[in-house]
Amino acid sequence: MNTLAPLAEARRESVFVPAFDAEAARRDFPILATPVIHGRAFLDSAASAQKPMQVIDAVRRCYEAEYANIHRGVYELSALATKNFEVARDKVRTFLNARESSEIIFVRGGTEGVNLVAYAYGDKFIGEGDEIILTYLEHHSNIVPWQLLAERVGAKIRPVPIDDAGELIMEEYEKLLGPRTKMVAVTHASNALGTLPPVKQMIEMAHAQGAVVLIDGAQGAPHLKVDVQDLDCDFYVFSGHKVYGPSGIGVLYGKKAHLLAMPPWQGGGDMIESVSFEKTTFAPPPNKFEAGTPHISGATGLAAAIDYVTKLGLDNIAAHEHALLEEATQRMRQIPGVRIYGEAKNKAAILSFMIDGAHPHDVGTIFDHHGVAVRAGHHCAQPVMERYGIPGTVRASFALYNTRHDVNLLIEAVDKVKEIFK
Amino acid sequence: MSSELRELYQEVILDHGRTPRNFHKPEGANHHANGHNPLCGDRVTVHLKLKDDKVEDVGFEGSGCAISMASTSLMTEVLKGKTVTEAHALFHRFHDLLTGSEDSAGDAAVDTDDFERLMVLAGVREYPMRVKCATLGWHTMEAAIGTEADKVSTE
Numbered sequence: 210m211n212t213l214a215p216l217a218e219a220r221r222e223s224v225f226v227p228a229f230d231a232e233a234a235r236r237d238f239p240i241l242a243t244p245v246i247h248g249r250a251f252l253d254s255a256a257s258a259q260k261p262m263q264v265i266d267a268v269r270r271c272y273e274a275e276y277a278n279i280h281r282g283v284y285e286l287s288a289l290a291t292k293n294f295e296v297a298r299d300k301v302r303t304f305l306n307a308r309e310s311s312e313i314i315f316v317r318g319g320t321e322g323v324n325l326v327a328y329a330y331g332d333k334f335i336g337e338g339d340e341i342i343l344t345y346l347e348h349h350s351n352i353v354p355w356q357l358l359a360e361r362v363g364a365k366i367r368p369v370p371i372d373d374a375g376e377l378i379m380e381e382y383e384k385l386l387g388p389r390t391k392m393v394a395v396t397h398a399s400n401a402l403g404t405l406p407p408v409k410q411m412i413e414m415a416h417a418q419g420a421v422v423l424i425d426g427a428q429g430a431p432h433l434k435v436d437v438q439d440l441d442c443d444f445y446v447f448s449g450h451k452v453y454g455p456s457g458i459g460v461l462y463g464k465k466a467h468l469l470a471m472p473p474w475q476g477g478g479d480m481i482e483s484v485s486f487e488k489t490t491f492a493p494p495p496n497k498f499e500a501g502t503p504h505i506s507g508a509t510g511l512a513a514a515i516d517y518v519t520k521l522g523l524d525n526i527a528a529h530e531h532a533l534l535e536e537a538t539q540r541m542r543q544i545p546g547v548r549i550y551g552e553a554k555n556k557a558a559i560l561s562f563m564i565d566g567a568h569p570h571d572v573g574t575i576f577d578h579h580g581v582a583v584r585a586g587h588h589c590a591q592p593v594m595e596r597y598g599i600p601g602t603v604r605a606s607f608a609l610y611n612t613r614h615d616v617n618l619l620i621e622a623v624d625k626v627k628e629i630f631k
Numbered sequence: 632m633s634s635e636l637r638e639l640y641q642e643v644i645l646d647h648g649r650t651p652r653n654f655h656k657p658e659g660a661n662h663h664a665n666g667h668n669p670l671c672g673d674r675v676t677v678h679l680k681l682k683d684d685k686v687e688d689v690g691f692e693g694s695g696c697a698i699s700m701a702s703t704s705l706m707t708e709v710l711k712g713k714t715v716t717e718a719h720a721l722f723h724r725f726h727d728l729l730t731g732s733e734d735s736a737g738d739a740a741v742d743t744d745d746f747e748r749l750m751v752l753a754g755v756r757e758y759p760m761r762v763k764c765a766t767l768g769w770h771t772m773e774a775a776i777g778t779e780a781d782k783v784s785t786e
Contacts, residue, residue, distance in 0.1 A: 566649070567697075568648075568695065568696035568697055569696075570671050570673075570695075570696040570698075570761075570764065571640070571696050571697045571698070574636075574639070574758060574760075574761060575636065575640075578633055578635075578636045585671075586670070586671050586672060587671075587672045591672070594672070600671075600672045600673070600694055600695070601671070601672055629636075629640050629645070630645070630697075
């Protein structure tokens with residue numbers, strides 16, 4: 210596969226040498242040409258990303274030509290569907306650089322991945338008086354499953370605080386870690402502030418205390434190259450729909466030793482070895498954790514999304530998004546009355562802010578009128594909003610198909626808000 | 632600026648949003664309820680002083696967007712002196728105004744002047760996502776009426 214071809218072409222056409230041709234990439238996303246979005250700025254990809262033709266085609270092909278239930282039929286079509294499903298699993302393995310594809314479990318999304326670990330690992334290995342370390346940056350999906358676990362088994366939740374810039378206070382993390390720490394669950398990238406916590410260092414520190422670590426990669430996987438072996442995390446979850454894949458499919462990576470030691474979470478077909486009314490024995494991972502017919506076309510679509518971002522180059526995408534973030538941040542800083550939340554040194558392409566005197570929801574409505582789609586509210590991260598004493602923020606998030614034009618619209622939209630809320 | 636947006640953010644709404652009226656707990660208030668929109672985080676507490684089925688006083692506290700604050704503020708202004716039945720009727724008319732339905736259009740219990748005051752919020756009709764903001768305070772008011780009255784203090 211020649212990944213450099215589109216780049217070389219862009220170089221010929223322009224004196225300015227972009228690392229990445231977003232305009233060309235935009236043409237892969239049919240929705241960007243529809244009247245609802247065309248000419249407007251879609252800056253809410255952190256909630257869910259749009260889908261390229263390559264993903265849509267893959268899902269369509271699955272249903273049009275390659276669909277049957279998997280792991281069951283002896284006929285050719287089922288064998289083909291099964292093969293595609295397992296090829297998709299192996300693509301995810303490569304994407305995360307996991308050792309084995311049996312460490313890749315297909316789930317509905319990041320949320321289900323965290324819940325699976327909280328139940329199947331948590332109920333067995335975390336008990337009364339044990340401690341679970343979370344952080345103030347977590348999305349509700351990486352808080353609530355642990356709270357439910359803590360209630361079931363009598364464990365305690367210990368959150369790591371953040372400073373004004375939105376960085377985790379590492380001294381506090383160090384203090385919280387101890388022999389009672391059984392689990393550390395931390396985000397790879399904050400969805401509300403963009404902060405990238407030093408996860409590799411945090412994992413090392415947790416392991417030194419004998420704790421296992423789950424990384425919530427919902428916002429990490431779309432923007433960062435993930436290497437679970439280098440990170441040495443015990444679990445990693447992400448959602449397909451945020452990496453330009455279908456919704457309803459996600460991934461849980463778990464180290465093989467953990468997956469072998471964990472009991473099944475849900476029972477049903479596909480996860481057994483043999484069933485009788487006296488005793489059921491379970492299939493080895495990953496099947497042990499994939500009860501029932503999975504999201505077959507979703508796995509195919511996710512594999513196509515991984516192919517797509519890999520072909521464009523995750524580093525190129527990240528550099529492009531970062532350039533947009535930098536420009537937007539610089540220009541926002543110059544507007545009186547705009548306050549930026551989250552100024553960590555290392556950030557994902559997320560810009561959270563407030564405009565003095567205007568509630569985020571009013572801002573969202575006015576932005577929409579000006580053709581700018583953003584998220585307004587608490588972003589399912591209420592603890593971080595409480596930390597700053599605000600009801601919510603306006604969040605612009607950048608993806609591979611965003612351009613400087615979108616940044617211009619964003620800045621103009623801020624002026625419109627200021628016109629109304631003088 | 633588009634006309635719809637101008638209609639939504641009229642000066643009256645901006646004014647009530649910035650400086651909501653009756654933004655306190657009235658003396659002698661005996662019915663209270665908390666309203667919360669978990670989607671956006673808006674929170675209001677409505678306090679009513681009900682006597683013989685009449686709203687003698689009403690106030691509120693809380694935080695939210697301009698639409699929810701203004702709507703609740705205007706509500707407190709029009710509710711003072713109304714009977715519980717009139718309050719319900721007013722809410723139904725107001726709700727219909729926002730959702731574009733006409734179910735209770737001919738409701739005789741609604742005072743025309745009061746309803747006209749609430750017409751400033753008619754622009755919300757164009758923004759279905761914001762109807763919940765405009766009705767939060769009203770739903771909370773209805774809940775407050777339904778609560779049991781505070782025990783009378785003998786102090």
